[in-house]
Amino acid sequence: MLQIAATELQEEESRREKEKESYLSEHCPPLHTPSSMAEVQELCQQLHAKINVAEEEKYDMEVKVQKSSKELEDMNQKLFDLRGKFKRPPLRRVRMSADAMLKALLGSKHKVCMDLRANLKQVKKEETEKERDLRDVGDWRKNIEEKSGMEGRKKMFESES
Numbered sequence: 001m002l003q004i005a006a007t008e009l010q011e012e013e014s015r016r017e018k019e020k021e022s023y024l025s026e027h028c029p030p031l032h033t034p035s036s037m038a039e040v041q042e043l044c045q046q047l048h049a050k051i052n053v054a055e056e057e058k059y060d061m062e063v064k065v066q067k068s069s070k071e072l073e074d075m076n077q078k079l080f081d082l083r084g085k086f087k088r089p090p091l092r093r094v095r096m097s098a099d100a101m102l103k104a105l106l107g108s109k110h111k112v113c114m115d116l117r118a119n120l121k122q123v124k125k126e127e128t129e130k131e132r133d134l135r136d137v138g139d140w141r142k143n144i145e146e147k148s149g150m151e152g153r154k155k156m157f158e159s160e161s
Contacts (some may be wrong), residue, residue, distance in 0.1 A: 034040045
């Protein structure tokens, strides 16, 4: 098993080397060093021409990529529009009273008052007996003096029963 795998690896490496050599022979001709000044200038002109061609291709590709990305953005926007899903902007917290909010929503023609306390009834508080007793007691020092001693305790028990 291991021998078969090892032979396959060697065959794959040799195949890759052959492909690499064939590609280089097609795209990169062998470089010959020029001997005269005219040949050097001609070689430089050829290299400049190849560089210009490569730059033009690069520029064309960049323009195509930008154009296709713009088309993609437009199509995505149309897709969102058709589905009805819109990007919601981030909302900020605004302090506004209920009256101001209703006025903004309904307009100035409708008058709506959200003052909830205005509709409440006024209720008078009835005085209970305990409150009357507390009011009638008066000064607390007098009350303590009256209850001190036996007479005060007797009054206290008589008043409770």
